Amino acid sequence: MQLVGISSFQGRLDEMPHQQKSAYEGGRRLAVPFVQASNVQSKWLEEITAIQDLPPEWVYPYDDPIFATAWTKGIGLTVTPLGFADTAKYIVADKAVGLSADSRQSLKELSELSVGWDGGRAKPIKMDVLGDVVRLLRWLHQQPLYIDPFIVPTFDGRVQMEWHDEKRSLEIEAVEGGWAVGGTLTLSDRQRVYFDADCERRDFERLKNFYDWFAGRELIWPSP
Amino acid sequence: MAFPVEEIPDDANLFNRIHRNHFPGGKVSSVAFDQERLSVNWEKYRSAEDTADTNSAAVVALAAGECRKLEQTVEHAPIEPEEPSGPNQAHSEICGNKSKSIRRKLRDSAKLVWQK
Numbered sequence: 493m494q495l496v497g498i499s500s501f502q503g504r505l506d507e508m509p510h511q512q513k514s515a516y517e518g519g520r521r522l523a524v525p526f527v528q529a530s531n532v533q534s535k536w537l538e539e540i541t542a543i544q545d546l547p548p549e550w551v552y553p554y555d556d557p558i559f560a561t562a563w564t565k566g567i568g569l570t571v572t573p574l575g576f577a578d579t580a581k582y583i584v585a586d587k588a589v590g591l592s593a594d595s596r597q598s599l600k601e602l603s604e605l606s607v608g609w610d611g612g613r614a615k616p617i618k619m620d621v622l623g624d625v626v627r628l629l630r631w632l633h634q635q636p637l638y639i640d641p642f643i644v645p646t647f648d649g650r651v652q653m654e655w656h657d658e659k660r661s662l663e664i665e666a667v668e669g670g671w672a673v674g675g676t677l678t679l680s681d682r683q684r685v686y687f688d689a690d691c692e693r694r695d696f697e698r699l700k701n702f703y704d705w706f707a708g709r710e711l712i713w714p715s716p
Numbered sequence: 717m718a719f720p721v722e723e724i725p726d727d728a729n730l731f732n733r734i735h736r737n738h739f740p741g742g743k744v745s746s747v748a749f750d751q752e753r754l755s756v757n758w759e760k761y762r763s764a765e766d767t768a769d770t771n772s773a774a775v776v777a778l779a780a781g782e783c784r785k786l787e788q789t790v791e792h793a794p795i796e797p798e799e800p801s802g803p804n805q806a807h808s809e810i811c812g813n814k815s816k817s818i819r820r821k822l823r824d825s826a827k828l829v830w831q832k
């Protein structure tokens with residue numbers, strides 16, 4: 493299927509054509525909105541996200557339908573074909589709207605890494621991985637005293653999120669099929685204790701337990 | 717004439733350049749050590765500053781003995797003049813499986829010796 497972007501609408505939500513509004517009814521978004529993001533368009537995306545206030549798992553599942561060329565022509569919209577990679581970037585960027593400016597900037601930079609970004613053989617970051625990172629961060633963002641992680645690229649095209657404070661650090665690395673989680677506890681004599689765990693990709697509840705450990709709300713490392 | 721391959725003593729420092737993407741907030745990420753054969757420069761033949769390249773945010777020093785304690789082997793692997801990115805008599809490799817906890821232990825044993 494050829495994917496498309498819709499470039500004809502650049503106004504506020506209440507000025508949006510009826511046909512596009514209807515695409516957002518029923519609690520799910522159905523379109524990849526734009527070919528070229530602008531400030532106006534970003535604001536429009538923010539309005540959409542705020543109005544819907546969807547839980548992360550509802551926003552753009554990977555099998556979401558995307559406007560097909562014929563359909564958009566039928567409602568009189570200007571369309572421009574997008575490659576799959578670009579479309580995936582828009583999906584990730586759209587989902588990231590509720591995150592902090594720093595996290596959005598990190599995600600944008602990660603999405604732009606090309607082959608050999610390390611000067612060697614490092615791979616570009618997989619968009620599905622970034623999508624899962626956004627889901628997880630949106631979920632964690634709802635927790636009290638949430639702080640943004642550092643997000644760093646791995647050489648195999650995935651990412652690792654890191655939180656550090658004086659006593660504890662937490663690393664959540666995207667690996668094939670899930671997450672590898674590592675915790676480090678620094679004791680009062682400066683000795684370190686290392687913990688490891690694996691977690692399924694969509695097991696946000698368990699990941700939240702690890703974050704709670706980092707935040708000091710759980711004293712014991714959450715073991716299986 | 718080819719560079720001789722030498723035994724690297726436990727107290728030798730090995731310089732590892734840290735890519736700017738792996739130095740967020742001035743903190744070295746354990747991801748920087750995620751290579752089965754991690755390229756480093758032996759301090760005997762190259763300085764920390766000369767180890768950095770245009771993408772480096774920092775250079776850290778790893779003690780060869782500390783690497784060996786983490787089930788790694790340390791091999792002197794000089795690069796000859798006719799080889800890509802040669803000559804580099806300092807080139808060495810920290811070899812072995814680097815699990816998540818080993819990467820973190822390498823990170824925690826590393827000393828920051830140069831920063832952009």
